[in-house]
Amino acid sequence: MTTNERERDFTHLFSETVQETMNNAGYGSWRSISDPAAVSLSFGFPFPESFPNDELVASAEAVFEAEGDVALQYTGGEYASGLSGVVADRARDRGIDCEDDEVILTNGSTHAIDVVSQTFLDPGDLVVTEAPTFMGALSLFRNYGVDIEGVEMDADGLDVDALAADLEARESEGRPLPKLLYTIPTFHNPTGVTLAEDRRKRLLELAAEYEFVVLEDDAYGELRYEGADVPSLAALDDTGLVVRVSTFSKTIAPGIRTGWIVADEELAEEMRRINAGGTNTFTQGVVGRYCEAGLLEENVVDLRESYSERCAHMLACLDEYMPAGADWSDPDGGFFVWVELPEGVDAEEMLPEAVEEGVVYLPGHLFYPDDRGHDCLRISFSHVPLDEMERGIEALAAATRTATSVESTADD
Amino acid sequence: MTTNERERDFTHLFSETVQETMNNAGYGSWRSISDPAAVSLSFGFPFPESFPNDELVASAEAVFEAEGDVALQYTGGEYASGLSGVVADRARDRGIDCEDDEVILTNGSTHAIDVVSQTFLDPGDLVVTEAPTFMGALSLFRNYGVDIEGVEMDADGLDVDALAADLEARESEGRPLPKLLYTIPTFHNPTGVTLAEDRRKRLLELAAEYEFVVLEDDAYGELRYEGADVPSLAALDDTGLVVRVSTFSKTIAPGIRTGWIVADEELAEEMRRINAGGTNTFTQGVVGRYCEAGLLEENVVDLRESYSERCAHMLACLDEYMPAGADWSDPDGGFFVWVELPEGVDAEEMLPEAVEEGVVYLPGHLFYPDDRGHDCLRISFSHVPLDEMERGIEALAAATRTATSVESTADD
CATH class of the missing domain: 3.90.1150.10 (Aspartate Aminotransferase, domain 1)
Incomplete structure (x- = not known):
């Protein structure tokens, strides 16, 4: 070749x-x-x-001891399948109304964003992001042939007034409205800023009014060093339009490449259907055991x-x-x-x-x-x-x- | 939600x-x-x-001992990065002209097929498959909005004469020609049959003549129980149009969800660029160590x-x-x-x-x-x-x- x-x-x-x-x-x-x-x-x-090298090896040993060969099968064993429950439990702990079957495990959070993109995006659709935003998400959205518009931020995160004005102008001028808004509201990549709570509520009102999907990337949400918690968009949402993705890359290790999507059951069902290929049940079992032993907390x-x-x-x-x-x-x-x-x-x-x-x-x-x-x-x-x-x-x-x-x- | x-x-x-x-x-x-x-x-x-439960746990221990924390980082350590070389070596052993940088590791072979699809397919493109073919590939291709045509098989695999006739008719009638042909030439899923060597050569001639990508799914190729080896399409290819995907799911275990693409460097470069999200370097290190210890053979x-x-x-x-x-x-x-x-x-x-x-x-x-x-x-x-x-x-x-x-x- x-x-x-x-x-x-x-x-x-x-x-x-x-x-x-x-x-x-x-x-x-x-x-x-x-x-x-x-x-x-x-x-x-x-x-x-x-x-946690040693803990992961110990988890792998414990998984094989408890489950034997099934841990390496397509479906994985109980620790692997239990990981969705662990994710759902932890989401509920953060105030997110979420059933176990509204969790989809993925090969990391970029894979999660990819599944969400494939579920919603057609070529020519408009995607709105914060400006600046995570460069990996930009590359990924470009694969879908969409137009990307970046809305300014300040020290309180996305400028939702600017977003509202843009949406209004688009609507009145008959220009395309967004299909999806991608945001990293908490400890934003690359700026580090956090979207203020009142802005979160306003963003969700706009999503409901203009009917776009809010893709909340919460990769860093658990790593707070100062200040009081702000509820995630998924926790504030009652429209079903918020799709939340996150990952164990920052809280356990990137090499385990395990992330997830939390979405309304109707959305989750379609994502699960079109999601090509399975996930790494071996790693999921190891991570599931690690979490169930309380080691993640x-x-x-x-x-x-x-x-x-x-x-x-x-x-x-x-x-x-x-x-x-x-x-x-x-x-x-x-x-x-x-x-x-x-x-x-x-x-x-x-x-x-x-x-x-x-x-x-x-x-x-x-x-x-x-x-x-x-x-x-x-x-x-x-x-x-x-x-x-x-x-x-x-x-x-x-x-x-x-x-x-x-x-x-x-x-x- | x-x-x-x-x-x-x-x-x-x-x-x-x-x-x-x-x-x-x-x-x-x-x-x-x-x-x-x-x-x-x-x-x-x-x-x-x-x-091989015990061998995989032992590999994990050996990887951490040799590489420490780097094994869990985004990039992985030397065993993880060495896995591409292992795949390339094994491809060369099977007569495939392949450099190490023409290997792309993936989260299993369905993910590999997905990356190939995203690289080549636009909505409305024509994809040709064997009829019957792997149902997971059919679902995946449908995600890309393509038309799928299934060409009949017999006991020697894909009927390449029927394919040739169809291509000729399409060309003369001005109907769309295929962008990609998906085939499982060796120990086909679901029929178990193997494409005869003369048909393989004829298929590659047709690919060269009509310029379509041949996606060779070789998931089962190492598991021969009877008869003499038939060279893989990638081994017979001198056009660069053959993209070969395979996996460790059948030769080690499905739960490790590690597969690969082998493609001409120009194609590999674009696939690597658009491939969203990384792979599981933890598992890759474990598998790399397992292979380097000679356990796969x-x-x-x-x-x-x-x-x-x-x-x-x-x-x-x-x-x-x-x-x-x-x-x-x-x-x-x-x-x-x-x-x-x-x-x-x-x-x-x-x-x-x-x-x-x-x-x-x-x-x-x-x-x-x-x-x-x-x-x-x-x-x-x-x-x-x-x-x-x-x-x-x-x-x-x-x-x-x-x-x-x-x-x-x-x-x-």
Whole structure:
């Protein structure tokens, strides 16, 4: 299968959306942003010491001892099938009205978003997201040939008034209304901000009025370090239009690749029907046993403590080192801080200097469905040790100062 | 999220293909065909004693010992990333010209088929399959809003002359030509037959001439019990149009849900780009370690011996018990035997009587993209113990005799 054996151009064989997105730089290009010599603040990787290796091996042993071979069959055993119940129980604990059969287990939360997309989206549909939003979701939505509109955010999350005005204008002008709104309302990726409760209620009113699906991505919701809990959209919903996806990637480990969808039974039924291929019942059994032994709750308590310290440290370093003119978000949870650079500084253009100084981040424009975000960047406190984090922020500050002085010189 | 709290009809929110397929009985209805009191010959489940529980736990321990926390990170450790190399090595051992970066690991082979579908298929495209074919693939293709045409098979597999005639007619009449042909050439599901080598070559010529992708599903290819190996389509291909998918579900265990795609590098690059969400690196590490320790090769040798005995036993039972007028396939490998019932007997109509007699099978029409196959059924020798299998075939024979006598009476 080497290409030198033939002279065939495959382009016309690809689907339309693949052809349209083939040269789209936003598509996964962020994966290659790294430098071995620099501190990586780029990715939302959990810190490795948080992974419960021994507990997972012990769970695997316990599952095989209790269930034998059935744990490796297509259907899995009772620990695997019980995992939906664990998810439903934990959803109910958070005030979400949810039956066990309204849970669909998936191979991680991106797979969950994919199943939801396949259930609702046709080419040409309109999807609304926060601007900025999770770049993986943007790539995924682009696979469906939809139009994506990003609505501005502020320190209280999505600007629901701007959304309302946009919806009203679309309706009065006969322009397409959204089929689906994708939001990360709690400890948002990439900004770290949380949608205020009154805005949540207003968003749900808009969903009911204009009849669009609200896809709530709650990957970080359990990792709160400051402030009082805000109910999830699914907990506030009485329309059935909220579909909530989440994952064990941040609370146990990404490598177990196990997530879920919680949706109204009518929606869940169709999602289950079209969901191609099964899930990893081996891992589900291991995770089910881990959760039923109470280990998840213990782990989440430990994680909150560790991440809280990491978050506070990053914010303190930013305070200490960053030059005037830069600003950043103040997250109450999650993994990320969003930095706005001094006026005129472009995060992507600054990246080579930052790598030179010893830090890597993700430029902000990657998180926008359109050409915004060039003066912003995302950094994560989830992964590197505290001392490296400090060196990284010092390097970021140094690069920012250099870029700012170049910019002011250019302005002269 | 209970429906009695609101009066909302969600139907219009679903994507067009979901709406179109909402009441399609072929869609997963087979999952509910079972009866606790009857011998189940329905599903292609591996027999549970074949699962290497202890070896997988030992592999998990060895992975954590060697790699520590990285085994649970998004990227996985060296055993997980080495699994692509294991797959590529094994493909090369089977004569497939394949680089390591032409392998894409997936969450099982149905996920692999889904990625391939998303890469190539637009609504309204034509997909050609064998008739009959794997019902899971049919459901999956329907999600893409494509037209599906099933080409007849005989004891040597897909009738490539019929395919050639159809392609020629389509071209001369200006009707749509296929974008993709899906085939299970070796130990076909559901018939058990294997595509003859000369037909394989002819199929590849047709693919080159009419430029369609050949999606080769090789889930059962390693499980040969009789006869000489036939090269896989990927091994015979020099066009780059063959995309091969396979899985560890039959050679290790379904619960580990790990499969792969092997494709020309240009195709692989786009598939990798659009493939939403990662894979289960925890499981991949465990499987990688299992394979690198040489355990897979040992397991496949054992499996061939066990399944060979099971296959021979099922064929012997069919010979012994089935009434005249029934016919069945004579597989050299895989999991399935395809039974043609005596003239006029409908497999779906016969099912209640068969359950009464103590056996469950899958009616043949489930495996067709159109209204064919009513006089056929699929049985699997992969799962039940030999004595149960014999009772199941006795029951099948009894139900067939009853249905045949009813049919002859009706004819009078």
